[in-house]
Amino acid sequence: MLQLSKLQCMRTLASVDDSYELCRQVTASYAKNFYLGTQLMPEAKRRAIWAIYVWCRRTDELVDGPGAAATTPETLDLWEKRLESVFAGHPHDDYDVALVDTLSRFPIDIQPFREMIAGQQMDLYRSRYETFEELNLYCYRVAGTVGLMSMSVMGVGESSSAANWNWHWGNRIPKEEAIALGIAKQLTNILRDVGEDARRGRIYIPLEDLALFNYTEEDLFNGVIDNRWRELMRFQIQRARKLYASAEPGIKVLSPDIRWTVWAATMLYSRILNAIERNQYDVFQKRAYVSNSQKLLCLPAAWMKSKVL
Numbered sequence: 591m592l593q594l595s596k597l598q599c600m601r602t603l604a605s606v607d608d609s610y611e612l613c614r615q616v617t618a619s620y621a622k623n624f625y626l627g628t629q630l631m632p633e634a635k636r637r638a639i640w641a642i643y644v645w646c647r648r649t650d651e652l653v654d655g656p657g658a659a660a661t662t663p664e665t666l667d668l669w670e671k672r673l674e675s676v677f678a679g680h681p682h683d684d685y686d687v688a689l690v691d692t693l694s695r696f697p698i699d700i701q702p703f704r705e706m707i708a709g710q711q712m713d714l715y716r717s718r719y720e721t722f723e724e725l726n727l728y729c730y731r732v733a734g735t736v737g738l739m740s741m742s743v744m745g746v747g748e749s750s751s752a753a754n755w756n757w758h759w760g761n762r763i764p765k766e767e768a769i770a771l772g773i774a775k776q777l778t779n780i781l782r783d784v785g786e787d788a789r790r791g792r793i794y795i796p797l798e799d800l801a802l803f804n805y806t807e808e809d810l811f812n813g814v815i816d817n818r819w820r821e822l823m824r825f826q827i828q829r830a831r832k833l834y835a836s837a838e839p840g841i842k843v844l845s846p847d848i849r850w851t852v853w854a855a856t857m858l859y860s861r862i863l864n865a866i867e868r869n870q871y872d873v874f875q876k877r878a879y880v881s882n883s884q885k886l887l888c889l890p891a892a893w894m895k896s897k898v899l
């Protein structure tokens with residue numbers, strides 16, 4: 591469904607509403623946490639996020655999905671050319687129709703999308719990161735950019751209109767916070783998926799951090815859990831939590847009608863770190879996740895935060 595489709599020139603493309611419905615279905619099936627978050631948003635912004643989510647998911651699937659073995663740098667170059675035509679108003683398939691419509695309604699820049707592709711390109715040729723600085727660039731590209739894309743739709747300031755871009759009157763654009771939240775989520779995702787990524791020969795945790803705790807790549811591939819591993823994971827979790835904390839002041843600058851969503855998305859994702867701790871840092875045999883009951887309990891707390899913080 592999400593594979594690169596040939597230009598659907600033989601038949602008319604989906605209507606705008608049908609395309610948004612397709613994007614809603616993909617978001618609901620691939621990302622229950624994000625989908626739940628979008629349910630707390632106004633309709634116009636919710637649909638735009640679904641359209642952006644699908645483009646991001648398709649881009650990720652090119653490198654991480656079932657057809658990834660066939661993906662080459664040329665595939666991603668083609669995908670970027672399609673991105674440019676979408677930004678020029680020319681959809682290639684039914685999914686693109688919603689994104690073209692979203693781009694006509696919100697002030698969204700193409701650059702974060704290009705950088706997302708550059709981040710996925712890194713997954714084609716890199717399976718190790720020597721330093722956190724290198725990993726941070728990867729996380730910015732695949733996740734920090736999602737923060738920038740989402741913020742273009744969410745808007746800032748006090749007015750609650752769909753396109754409440756009133757920063758002309760001094761509302762600060764919390765770009766750094768949006769990027770920080772994306773990177774914090776990516777670091778969380780990396781810690782949750784250590785075992786899954788190791789089975790694919792990938793280590794995202796910086797090698798300088800492994801060395802700091804005298805933990806080797808071989809230990810990681812063998813799933814060794816001892817005090818070295820627990821200290822290394824505590825260090826990683828602390829770094830992710832610091833980034834979540836640095837993003838939080840930016841949420842109150844966002845448009846009031848989406849603050850609940852962003853608090854909920856932040857709390858839901860950061861609770862994965864708590865789950866890793868509850869699992870005694872066993873990310874090799876156990877999958878850290880937030881239960882549905884825990885997710886639902888986050889919602890009133892997120893609502894309160896959106897009103898007072």
Ligand SMILES: CC(C)=CCC/C(C)=C/CC/C(C)=C/CC/C(C)=C/[C@@H]1[C@@H](COP(=O)(O)OP(=O)(O)O)[C@]1(C)CC/C=C(\C)CC/C=C(\C)CCC=C(C)C
Pocket residue numbers: 620621624627628639642643646647650732733734736737738740741764765767768769771772775776779783837838840841844851852855
């Ligand atoms: C409600 C809400 C937060 C909407 C954002 C939804 C959206 C457009 C998400 C796109 C996610 C995606 C598929 C990106 C492709 C690359 C990738 C997979 C990134 C990782 C996401 C998690 O995906 P998943 O859990 O499905 O992981 P697996 O592939 O299954 O392993 C990432 C961890 C990136 C997530 C980053 C964000 C959602 C950005 C959050 C930042 C904001 C919403 C900005 C808020 C603004 C301020 C000022 C704080």
Ligand SMILES: Nc1ncnc2c1ncn2[C@@H]1O[C@H](COP(=O)(O)OP(=O)(O)OP(=O)(O)O)[C@@H](O)[C@H]1O
Pocket residue numbers: 620621622623624625877878879880
């Ligand atoms: N047991 C599992 N094994 C492998 N992958 C899983 C497993 N459970 C969930 N996933 C995948 O991992 C991702 C995270 O799952 P989780 O339930 O934490 O959140 P989600 O439903 O994906 O919501 P979001 O993607 O917004 O975090 C999902 O994309 C899901 O498809």
Ligand SMILES: [Mn+2]
Pocket residue numbers: 620621622
């Ligand atoms: Mn997911």
